[in-house]
Amino acid sequence: xxxxxxxxxxxxxxxxxxxxxxxxxxxxxxxxxxxxxxxxxxxxxxxxxxxxxxxxxxxxxxxxxxxxxxxxxxxxxxxxxxxxxxxxxxxxxxxxxxxxxxxxxxxxxxxxxxxxxxxxxxxxxxxxxxxxxxxxxxxxxxxxxxxxxxxxxxxxxxxxxxxxxxxxxxxxxxxxxxxxxxxxxxxxxxxxxxxxxxxxxxxxxxxxxxxxxxxxxxxxxxxxxxxxxxx
Numbered sequence: 001x002x003x004x005x006x007x008x009x010x011x012x013x014x015x016x017x018x019x020x021x022x023x024x025x026x027x028x029x030x031x032x033x034x035x036x037x038x039x040x041x042x043x044x045x046x047x048x049x050x051x052x053x054x055x056x057x058x059x060x061x062x063x064x065x066x067x068x069x070x071x072x073x074x075x076x077x078x079x080x081x082x083x084x085x086x087x088x089x090x091x092x093x094x095x096x097x098x099x100x101x102x103x104x105x106x107x108x109x110x111x112x113x114x115x116x117x118x119x120x121x122x123x124x125x126x127x128x129x130x131x132x133x134x135x136x137x138x139x140x141x142x143x144x145x146x147x148x149x150x151x152x153x154x155x156x157x158x159x160x161x162x163x164x165x166x167x168x169x170x171x172x173x174x175x176x177x178x179x180x181x182x183x184x185x186x187x188x189x190x191x192x193x194x195x196x197x198x199x200x201x202x203x204x205x206x207x208x209x210x211x212x213x214x215x216x217x218x219x220x221x222x223x224x225x226x227x228x229x230x231x
Contacts, residue, residue, distance in 0.1 A: 008056050009043055016072045022047055023077055024054055029067050040067045042081050044100055060100045064088045071131040078159035087125025088117055104160045123151050123163045130181035132211040141178025148175040148194050154214055170218045175203050187211050
């Protein structure tokens with residue numbers, strides 16, 4: 001349309017704003033026509049505070065290119081991008097308004113031949129990601145022996161992550177995959193949405209959080225209809 005110019009992206013999967021309102025981030029997914037190779041990255045756009053008009057910025061250049069969600073930390077604009085196909089987490093620092101520089105990559109395998117990422121097998125392959133409001137704790141949704149659980153990371157002041165531990169799956173909670181994670185505004189609760197198989201009822205789970213001590217514990221489960229996996 002004449003009023004809608006072509007953007008430098010192919011398929012938007014997620015959109016987030018920095019707390020200072022200066023930058024808009026989108027997760028972009030696309031494939032090359034000639035080779036069929038697909039890519040995924042985060043693009044940053046500069047936002048005019050007076051008009052909200054966006055100006056094109058730069059992409060994140062992740063270490064691996066599978067589709068995955070991302071999380072943003074505050075005005076500093078640290079971006080944490082998950083590759084849900086191979087499970088890596090790429091960490092980017094914002095340079096000026098829209099530049100993104102990769103400063104860390106964690107790889108859930110023991111293969112040390114991939115020099116761009118630090119092998120961290122215990123972190124497992126992530127499917128969802130969330131950052132606590134105070135920025136102390138990053139949580140990913142992972143799988144353990146076929147069931148969904150959480151992996152916890154401590155976040156340093158420079159934005160880099162240190163793996164802490166993965167929680168054992170909650171007994172009686174039949175969730176095979178976590179699709180989305182969200183913290184409450186006060187940081188005391190973490191909400192997870194997931195299910196066993198596509199098309200089956202979704203389950204909403206609440207966890208109690210102590211971000212300062214890096215502790216997360218199961219608190220509540222709600223399921224649709226007569227679904228009994230919360231018993």
